[in-house]
Structure formats: structure tokens, C-alpha cells
Amino acid sequence: MSRKPTLALVGATGAVGTVMRELVSTRDDIWGEIRLVASARSAGKLLQVRGEDVVVQALTPEVFDGVDIAIFDVPDEVSAEWVPIAASRGPIVIDKSGTFRMDPDVPLVVPEVNPRDAFNRPRNIISTPNCTTLSMMAGIGALHAEFTLKELVVASYQAVSGAGVAGPARLYDEIEALAGDRTVGSTVGDVRKALANKLSDDSPFPAPIAFNVIPWAGSYKEGGWASEELKLRNESRKILGIPDLKVSATCVRVPVVTTHSLAVHARFEREITVADAHRILEAAPTVVLVDDPQNGVWPTPIDVVGTDPTYIGRIRQAVDFPNTLDLFVCGDNLRKGAALNAAEIAELVASEL
Amino acid sequence: MSRKPTLALVGATGAVGTVMRELVSTRDDIWGEIRLVASARSAGKLLQVRGEDVVVQALTPEVFDGVDIAIFDVPDEVSAEWVPIAASRGPIVIDKSGTFRMDPDVPLVVPEVNPRDAFNRPRNIISTPNCTTLSMMAGIGALHAEFTLKELVVASYQAVSGAGVAGPARLYDEIEALAGDRTVGSTVGDVRKALANKLSDDSPFPAPIAFNVIPWAGSYKEGGWASEELKLRNESRKILGIPDLKVSATCVRVPVVTTHSLAVHARFEREITVADAHRILEAAPTVVLVDDPQNGVWPTPIDVVGTDPTYIGRIRQAVDFPNTLDLFVCGDNLRKGAALNAAEIAELVASEL
Numbered sequence: 001m002s003r004k005p006t007l008a009l010v011g012a013t014g015a016v017g018t019v020m021r022e023l024v025s026t027r028d029d030i031w032g033e034i035r036l037v038a039s040a041r042s043a044g045k046l047l048q049v050r051g052e053d054v055v056v057q058a059l060t061p062e063v064f065d066g067v068d069i070a071i072f073d074v075p076d077e078v079s080a081e082w083v084p085i086a087a088s089r090g091p092i093v094i095d096k097s098g099t100f101r102m103d104p105d106v107p108l109v110v111p112e113v114n115p116r117d118a119f120n121r122p123r124n125i126i127s128t129p130n131c132t133t134l135s136m137m138a139g140i141g142a143l144h145a146e147f148t149l150k151e152l153v154v155a156s157y158q159a160v161s162g163a164g165v166a167g168p169a170r171l172y173d174e175i176e177a178l179a180g181d182r183t184v185g186s187t188v189g190d191v192r193k194a195l196a197n198k199l200s201d202d203s204p205f206p207a208p209i210a211f212n213v214i215p216w217a218g219s220y221k222e223g224g225w226a227s228e229e230l231k232l233r234n235e236s237r238k239i240l241g242i243p244d245l246k247v248s249a250t251c252v253r254v255p256v257v258t259t260h261s262l263a264v265h266a267r268f269e270r271e272i273t274v275a276d277a278h279r280i281l282e283a284a285p286t287v288v289l290v291d292d293p294q295n296g297v298w299p300t301p302i303d304v305v306g307t308d309p310t311y312i313g314r315i316r317q318a319v320d321f322p323n324t325l326d327l328f329v330c331g332d333n334l335r336k337g338a339a340l341n342a343a344e345i346a347e348l349v350a351s352e353l
Numbered sequence: 354m355s356r357k358p359t360l361a362l363v364g365a366t367g368a369v370g371t372v373m374r375e376l377v378s379t380r381d382d383i384w385g386e387i388r389l390v391a392s393a394r395s396a397g398k399l400l401q402v403r404g405e406d407v408v409v410q411a412l413t414p415e416v417f418d419g420v421d422i423a424i425f426d427v428p429d430e431v432s433a434e435w436v437p438i439a440a441s442r443g444p445i446v447i448d449k450s451g452t453f454r455m456d457p458d459v460p461l462v463v464p465e466v467n468p469r470d471a472f473n474r475p476r477n478i479i480s481t482p483n484c485t486t487l488s489m490m491a492g493i494g495a496l497h498a499e500f501t502l503k504e505l506v507v508a509s510y511q512a513v514s515g516a517g518v519a520g521p522a523r524l525y526d527e528i529e530a531l532a533g534d535r536t537v538g539s540t541v542g543d544v545r546k547a548l549a550n551k552l553s554d555d556s557p558f559p560a561p562i563a564f565n566v567i568p569w570a571g572s573y574k575e576g577g578w579a580s581e582e583l584k585l586r587n588e589s590r591k592i593l594g595i596p597d598l599k600v601s602a603t604c605v606r607v608p609v610v611t612t613h614s615l616a617v618h619a620r621f622e623r624e625i626t627v628a629d630a631h632r633i634l635e636a637a638p639t640v641v642l643v644d645d646p647q648n649g650v651w652p653t654p655i656d657v658v659g660t661d662p663t664y665i666g667r668i669r670q671a672v673d674f675p676n677t678l679d680l681f682v683c684g685d686n687l688r689k690g691a692a693l694n695a696a697e698i699a700e701l702v703a704s705e706l
Binding site: 151153155157161168169172175176178179180182184185186187188189190191192206207208211212213214215216220223224225226230233245246247248249250252254255256257258261263265274291293294296298299300301302303304305306307313314315316317318319320321324326328 | 504506508510514521522525528529531532533535537538539540541542543544545559560561564565566567568569573576577578579583586598599600601602603605607608609610611614616618627644646647649651652653654655656657658659660666667668669670671672673674677679681
């Protein structure tokens with residue numbers, strides 16, 4: 001392509017959209033025009049991209065005319081309606097929603113793991129995974145490439161910003177309402193009672209999140225599963241290209257602002273040692289090994305938030321399970337977990353326009 | 354025994370000791386004299402038991418003379434020295450520390466699971482498990498009794514009070530230092546920086562715990578394991594009487610004041626359904642089933658803290674793993690996880706004095 005490609009960011013005003021504008025402003029500037037698109041309510045607003053004010057445009061079919069690549073970060077139902085419209089007007093659409101991830105004609109891409117899938121897109125749509133799945137994919141994908149993954153048992157420690165901008169706002173509200181009470185959290189229901197006196201019930205979470213953990217993320221699915229847990233299973237299978245991968249996950253929300261963590265128990269086809277894992281992960285692009293527990297070195301959310309890589313530590317060879325590692329992963333759910341992966345797909349696709 | 358037995362509480366001033374005094378004051382009053390014992394520093398202090406002031410006595414060999422049952426909740430090294438001394442002066446000693454748990458001549462008892470073991474005690478000592486192990490034992494033990502447990506993969510969400518009274522104090526300090534800053538936790542290292550300006554480095558935790566999770570609990574063990582993770586493995590095997598039980602655990606500290614939670618992936622010898630688990634856990638003493646996710650019903654720490662039972666919810670039949678359940682458990686680490694289990698063992702033993 002002789003001219004620089006035109007990029008549209010749809011959902012530019014949201015939590016991920018904000019990180020996306022920051023990313024396209026700080027990464028290699030491969031883009032010509034960058035259009036910011038949002039709901040009619042936000043149209044006309046000025047937002048900064050690459051140090052310049054850009055007027056937000058309303059979501060219409062015409063806004064995609066002349067666009068080469070469009071990144072959508074909007075609710076599932078908005079994607080369901082608008083992604084096909086956008087794709088029919090010309091641009092390759094990279095969609096962050098859950099709508100098209102399991103569509104057999106839509107590739108689900110993590111550039112470190114399955115970049116070639118981005119070039120087989122019958123519907124002109126590429127999907128990017130759920131943030132919880134993404135948190136571990138670069139690292140698990142690198143281990144799988146050499147040792148062949150068979151099983152994953154995962155427990156998550158998910159940040160509140162995974163629920164959108166309302167998530168951190170609610171956590172800060174609850175923390176402010178409870179701070180200074182040096183007994184709160186020590187008798188049954190005291191957190192609920194203290195919050196009821198000070199805050200509205202209007203929370204993006206189904207229970208108080210300050211001083212608490214909530215074993216629920218997403219919507220109800222058959223068998224008692226939360227949608228987030230099944231996404232982690234189904235998306236891992238599709239990205240890694242292992243249709244019979246065994247996966248069980250329990251997803252839990254924790255009072256962390258941004259950065260998802262996962263405790264992962266991973267069985268491979270053959271024996272894998274901690275030294276093997278260190279060698280592979282040290283060489284894996286976008287993965288940072290943080291694993292020296294004897295010296296107190298392992299990743300935590302506050303030490304990695306706002307940065308791009310996936311951080312992996314606490315790698316142990318399971319004592320009782322053959323060919324199995326236990327490990328702990330942290331990744332910023334708004335960057336690699338969302339905006340960054342979409343930006344990387346866009347750059348990958350733009351390189352072949 | 355014609356007279357009521359004499360009980361000694363050693364470590365009466367600590368976090369668990371405080372709950373222990375509350376428990377013996379509110380449960381069936383089977384005790385004659387109750388002696389409170391602590392370090393020489395606390396001797397002479399007045400503490401309430403059963404509504405009366407009792408003078409704390411210093412830890413000496415003589416303080417155990419005439420005592421029938423002594424409950425120790427002191428650091429490992431104090432137990433190592435003093436538990437054998439106490440046991441040699443007559444009382445049956447129930448020890449909460451890690452010192453004697455794996456001693457083949459010391460039973461490790463959870464009254465709901467292996468009560469008979471309490472009556473086979475060659476050293477006159479009974480040990481009570483680590484709080485993380487205890488959080489799940491009553492429920493897992495009930496399922497094992499009917500379906501025979503083979504494997505456990507566990508990830509923990511451990512409360513700060515598991516680190517003693519300094520744990521909640523530090524969490525409250527950090528929360529107070531950070532409350533009001535509505536961006537904290539969103540850029541790398543900002544929590545550490547904000548705390549460094551306001552608090553001393555003197556924390557019971559190896560990293561900030563407010564707005565964070567820490568994948569470390571206990572001391573370093575070979576292979577990169579944390580002591581807490583190996584305790585969960587070894588103690589589960591001993592309590593359940595399954596010497597070849599396969600266990601992998603990842604222990605993570607979370608900013609919750611009190612009540613440990615566990616995500617448990619449990620494989621049994623034969624097929625077990627959610628309905629089977631519901632039937633068994635509804636009938637299990639000291640277990641409360643809280644499992645109706647379609648209506649937002651599952652346990653969370655703030656909804657169960659300060660109460661005695663183990664709460665279990667999110668029970669799912671694993672989609673890809675045969676004979677396997679995934680579930681979520683919450684239990685107050687200072688009650689069933691510590692003081693309550695010791696009190697129950699004391700009552701069990703006292704019944705046969």
C-alpha cells in the first residue's frame with residue numbers, strides 16, 4: 001500500500017478505547033488518518049490522539065467509507081449489529097466483543113500464538129479474545145509450541161476494570177466509604193451494612209468488592225458456569241488450535257483496579273521442568289519471566305499494571321501430577337488483555353495491506 | 354470424670370486466642386477452671402472469659418499442673434519447646450502450630466472428618482491443621498466419604514488475618530493511606546510509591562496488599578513451593594487418610610480481612626454430579642450449601658466472616674474432566690480455620706475424660 005492506512009476506533013470513549021488512543025499515539029506511527037467513532041451521544045466531543053484533538057464521529061455506515069481497518073470495542077449487541085455493516089463497507093474489522101469469537105468463519109487471533117489465522121478471514125472480521133484468556137495466552141502458547149498442552153485448570157483473580165470504567169469507580173467509592181473503619185470486614189455483613197448507609201446499590205458487581213472477592217464474572221450458563229469461565233475454555237481451544245484441550249476454570253473478581261492474574265495448573269504431553277519453562281519463557285516475545293521466589297520475586301498486579309507484557313512467575317513442577325506445571329500469570333487486562341492485542345492485530349494486518 | 358475439666362488457653366492474647374476466649378464463652382460451658390496463659394510480657398493482664406476477668410499467667414511448666422486439656426496457639430518455635438513440656442505435666446495438648454502436624458505419633462484432627470484419630474495419641478498431643486487446609490476439609494471430607502477423592506487442584510484467596518493481628522492492621526493502614534486517590538492502582542508502581550510516602554516498610558506481607566494480590570504465603574521450600582502450598586498437600590493427605598492423594602496448590606493473599614476462600618478442582622474415583630454434591634453437603638454437619646448462581650447466590654468472604662460453618666457454592670461438573678467437580682469454598686480462618694477446630698477437638702476429647 002503506497003499511502004498510510006486509515007484506522008477507525010469504534011468505542012473511542014470507553015475504558016479500552018482510552019488505552020487504544022494512548023497505544024496508537026505511542027507505538028510506531030503506521031497510520032494515516034485515525035477516525036474516532038462512538039455513540040451519537042459522544043459525537044462532536046474532542047479527544048486526543050497522537051497529541052492532536054480529533055472530533056468524535058457518530059456510528060453510521062458512512063463513517064467506515066475509506067477506512068482500511070476498524071477496531072471495535074463496544075458491547076456485544078452493538079458489535080452484533082454494526083461489525084457486519086462496517087465489514088461490508090470495506091475495512092477489515094477487528095472486534096473485541098464476544099459476539100464473533102466462536103464463529104468458524106472468524107479467526108480468533110493472538111499475534112504471538114496464531115498470527116497466520118489473521119489472514120484467513122472469510123467474513124472480513126477478526127476477533128480478539130476475552131481479557132482473561134488473553135492474560136495467559138502468550139506464555140501458555142509458547143510452552144505449548146514445544147511441549148504440547150493437554151489440560152488447563154485455572155483460577156482467576158480479575159481486576160475491576162474488566163467490568164468497564166464503572167468498575168474502578170465503584171471500587172474507589174467503596175474504599176472511600178469504608179476507609180477509617182478499622183474493624184470492617186470482621187463481622188458478618190458489616191461491609192454491606194456500611195455501604196448501604198453511604199452508597200447507592202448501583203454497582204457493576206453482584207456483591208461488594210472492597211475487602212471481598214466475588215466468585216462470579218459474566219452471565220449464567222447451563223451447569224452453573226459463568227460465561228467468563230466457558231469463554232476461557234472455548235477461546236483457549238480455538239487460539240491454540242487444540243480442539244480437545246481439557247479446561248476447567250473458576251473466575252473470581254478481586255479488589256484490584258487493573259491487571260488480571262491467573263493461577264494455572266497446566267499438563268503437557270511430556271515431562272517439562274522448571275528449567276524448560278524458564279528457557280522458553282525467557283525467549284518468548286512479550287513475556288517477562290519474574291520467577292525467583294527465594295528472593296521474593298514474582299509478579300503482582302500493582303507492579304505490572306500499565307505495561308504491555310505478560311508476566312509469569314511461581315513456576316513449579318507439580319509434585320504429584322506428571323508432565324505438569326503450576327504457575328502464576330499477571331497481565332494488564334486493558335492493554336495485552338484488550339487494546340494492545342487489537343492494536344497488534346491491526347499492525348499485523350496493516351503490514352500486508 | 355466427676356468434676357468439670359480444667360482448660361488452659363496458651364497464647365490467649367493473640368488473634369486466634371481472642372476468638373478462642375469468645376468461643377469458650379459462648380459454646381456449651383463444659384469447662385471447670387479456664388486458665389489463660391501467655392508470654393511473661395502479658396502476665397498479670399486481665400482478659401475476659403465467660404463474662405469474667407481472668408488474670409493471664411506466664412508460660413511456665415507449673416502452669417499446666419492440674420490442667421486436663423491445653424490448647425496452644427503460639428509460634429512454631431514456642432510450640433516446639435513448650436508443647437512437650439506441657440504434655441509431660443499431664444494435660445492432653447491440642448496444638449495449632451505447624452510443628453507436630455506431620456509427626457506420625459501425633460494425630461491431625463478435623464472432628465467432622467477423622468474424629469477417631471483424636472483417641473490415638475502416643476505423645477499426648479493432637480495437632481490441628483493449617484487454616485487454609487481447614488477451610489475446605491469438612492466439605493471435601495464429606496464428598497470423599499462417598500465418592501473417594503483422587504486429586505485436588507486448589508487456588509487460594511487468603512485473608513490478611515491469616516498472618517496474625519499485624520495483617521489486618523497493615524491492610525487498614527494501606528487502605529487509609531490510599532483512599533481518596535481515584536487513579537491509584539492504574540500505573541506501574543504507583544501503589545508502592547504512594548505507600549512509601551506515608552507508611553513504614555514494616556509489613557507482615559512481602560508486597561503491598563491493598564489494591565493487590567500476592568502469590569506467596571509462608572516460607573520458601575525446595576522446587577519453588579511456598580510452605581503454605583505444601584502444608585495444604587501434606588495435611589489433606591493425613592486428615593483424609595489418603596496417602597497417595599494428588600494435590601497441587603497455589604496460595605495467594607488477597608485484601609480481605611478475615612475468611613479464606615478456595616477455588617477447588619476435585620477428581621473422584623467415580624462419577625459425581627452436582628445433585629450428588631448438593632445432597633451430601635446439605636446433610637454434612639458444619640457445612641452450609643450456598644449454591645444458586647442463577648439467582649446470584651454463592652458465598653463471599655464478607656457474607657460469612659465471623660461465623661462457624663464452611664460455606665460451599667459454585668459447584669459445577671467439570672466439562673472436560675471425568676468424575677470431577679469445580680467448586681468455591683469460604684471459611685472464617687480464625688474460627689473453623691483455627692480456634693473453632695481446636696475448641697471442637699477439646700470438646701471431643703473432654704467427652705471421654
